[in-house]
Amino acid sequence: MHESLYGIPVSWYLTVGAMLFCIGLFGMMIRRSAIGMLLSIELMLNAANINLVAFGSYLKLPTIAGQAFTVFVITLAAAEAAIGLAIVINIYRLEQHIDADKITAMKL
Amino acid sequence: MHILGHMITGYQVAFVALAGITVGAAVGVVLMPNILRAALLLGATLVGVAGLFVLMNAPFLAAVQIMVYVGGITTMIILAIFLSNRVMKIGFSQAIYNPILAAGAAGTMFLFLFVTVVNSVWIKNAVNLEPNKSGVGVEAVAAALLQPYVFPFELASVVLLAVLVGAVVIAKEDPHDA
Numbered sequence: 001m002h003e004s005l006y007g008i009p010v011s012w013y014l015t016v017g018a019m020l021f022c023i024g025l026f027g028m029m030i031r032r033s034a035i036g037m038l039l040s041i042e043l044m045l046n047a048a049n050i051n052l053v054a055f056g057s058y059l060k061l062p063t064i065a066g067q068a069f070t071v072f073v074i075t076l077a078a079a080e081a082a083i084g085l086a087i088v089i090n091i092y093r094l095e096q097h098i099d100a101d102k103i104t105a106m107k108l
Numbered sequence: 109m110h111i112l113g114h115m116i117t118g119y120q121v122a123f124v125a126l127a128g129i130t131v132g133a134a135v136g137v138v139l140m141p142n143i144l145r146a147a148l149l150l151g152a153t154l155v156g157v158a159g160l161f162v163l164m165n166a167p168f169l170a171a172v173q174i175m176v177y178v179g180g181i182t183t184m185i186i187l188a189i190f191l192s193n194r195v196m197k198i199g200f201s202q203a204i205y206n207p208i209l210a211a212g213a214a215g216t217m218f219l220f221l222f223v224t225v226v227n228s229v230w231i232k233n234a235v236n237l238e239p240n241k242s243g244v245g246v247e248a249v250a251a252a253l254l255q256p257y258v259f260p261f262e263l264a265s266v267v268l269l270a271v272l273v274g275a276v277v278i279a280k281e282d283p284h285d286a
Contacts, residue, residue: 012127067168081184
């Protein structure tokens with residue numbers, strides 16, 4: 001691995017990724033609205049992307065695997081957001097709210 | 109530039125600025141009571157991450173990030189917020205779970221990750237500290253997607269088609285309802 005890229009050690013990027021992930025985790029736990037939880041999921045996915053690209057760029061042999069995987073992560077994040085928001089809109093139409101704790105239609 | 113005896117490069121200044129935008133806006137995303145403002149701040153976070161991608165020699169991913177995340181996903185989320193507008197009143201103050209407990213759990217997780225990152229010994233046999241710019245551009249990504257990763261690439265297109273159909277079916281108005 002490169003010791004540093006442009007004078008920036010890899011641990012700096014990993015720290016930013018860890019911060020972003022934990023902020024997303026915190027948001028996931030305190031938000032009640034389904035859209036707020038979706039926002040937190042996007043934060044956590046971006047933290048993973050930062051780590052993937054960082055490791056891909058810092059390897060001494062040029063490897064594109066990190067970037068290729070990030071492209072797939074972004075694709076699936078878009079898919080997840082589309083389906084999630086469609087479900088949110090459908091639930092809002094049925095129940096007039098999107099409070100994740102009050103959605104109990106599938107509860108026994 | 110020298111600060112406290114340390115050599116500070118312009119790249120490091122850029123990194124700190126971008127990381128500050130990213131993390132600061134992310135805190136706003138989580139804590140903002142108004143969900144619309146939170147969604148707009150998510151856009152700022154995503155732009156900051158795109159800047160970090162540029163610093164990591166991944167310009168193609170930065171462009172993808174801007175186009176798909178900032179241009180697509182953020183817009184979609186804002187539209188969904190407009191379509192379910194009573195949500196905007198649900199805020200941080202109405203969180204039923206203990207926010208202090210949540211902060212403790214997330215903080216512990218961060219501490220664990222941070223200690224792991226700092227104490228890890230990365231293999232450093234680097235002689236040339238110059239970044240290898242060959243093989244990180246758009247051509248390299250295209251070659252990787254169409255040669256070793258062609259199966260996941262095709263699978264992703266199938267997933268996107270399924271999502272397109274699924275989202276329309278789920279969000280479509282029920283004709284029996286109206």
